[in-house]
Amino acid sequence: MNVIEFDICGQICPSALLTALREINAHKDQLKQGAIELVIKTDARDATRTIPAAVENMGYQVEITKESGCYLIRIFTR
């Protein structure tokens, strides 16, 4: 599976959320087929709440880990 990573560190909401939604929509066919997963790297604490809430409503799975002071939000389809 291909992993596409977006680094949006430094951005605050709503741009962090809007950027995530834009990239999900741009890759929605591959995401739904399970061909790719998106990883969004962010340092916006609020994004760890807003992005999962929006993405799960769209039917995707989300996992969040923390690495070097940033949060990695992994978006995929099982």
Place this chain on the structure above:
Amino acid sequence: MMESCVLIIITGSVAGLVAGHLMFRSDYCMVGMLRDLFMFRNATMLRFLLVQLGLTLLLLELTRLSGGLSYVPPPLMKNANLSSVVGGAVFGLGMVLTGSCVVGCLYKTGAGNVLGLCAFLSMIAGATLYAEISGWWKQTTAGWGVTEQVTVAQSLGVDSLWVSVPLLALWLIGVAVWQRRGKLVVSSVAQGYIQPWQTAVGMAVITVVLCVLTGMPMGITTMYVKMGAWVEQLIIPDHVAVTAYFTGQGLYYVPPFMHQQVAGGAGPQMDAIVALQLSVIVGILAGAFCSAKRVGEFCWTYRVPRTQYALSIAGGLLVGLGARMAPGCNVWHLMGGLPFLAWNSILFAVGLVPGLWLGSKILLSRLA
């Protein structure tokens, strides 16, 4: 002057430290609370602002009844004027564009966010710019007065309990419903996350403590003008000396637990505004910095799209300008003035609505 303000400086610094820590850990962003309602039809975080305001009203009434408040309403809360609506609209538009309010930019800057720093500096510039138009603005709005009274209770000629008790009853019902439906708990995996309801309680307590010990709620943006005046004083001191807004002093009062009157204004002099507001500003920056360091999240990141820098600067200028046109910012009016049921704060809140709506439309068109 400054020696006699030690209690005010200590109170402001501690309040700022605690507020900076709480706001960073909860990402307690007042812009997000208000903007998300217009942009995403989402009131998740706005709920906590309502929890905070209701609790502040309750605690202020209890403190007033026990004789703990020296000033009701506090100094600097003025007679109602429609300038608050216009200032609120400019402020609302600016804060959506910049993504931070006057304290949001502080806790974000303290945690290393460069957009927060841009917003902070732009707000200082915008607030300082107001000094150049203050004469014209005061002349224009001189006839815009709505009532000579400061608060709703004063206008009705009744004790504030007659207004606050019905409001508190509604607030209690709302909180009980949210509690029963599980709406007061937010799911977040952020390290060291503090639930927003806890921060709402903390901010309400901070407001009341400030009112008891300093005589007034949290204020920020007069100090932003003063910071701008400090810079101007270095570059164009002659201009500062003849600018009416810098030479005037709008604050004269005897702080609680003191016998000596203090004064303050927007000019470059060291006065009571420094004691009241700079202490809080430095406290919030330091509180957020320590809090971010503790969870390993302090980091300066400059690689942000240019559009966001432009929006942050343009919005920050409008926030600074709007805060002086009102006069007063979201912290002063929403967190402090609304619980006192001050007319100008209600007018400011009304003015915020079109500003927030327009800002949300612009932001969606630029970022989506």
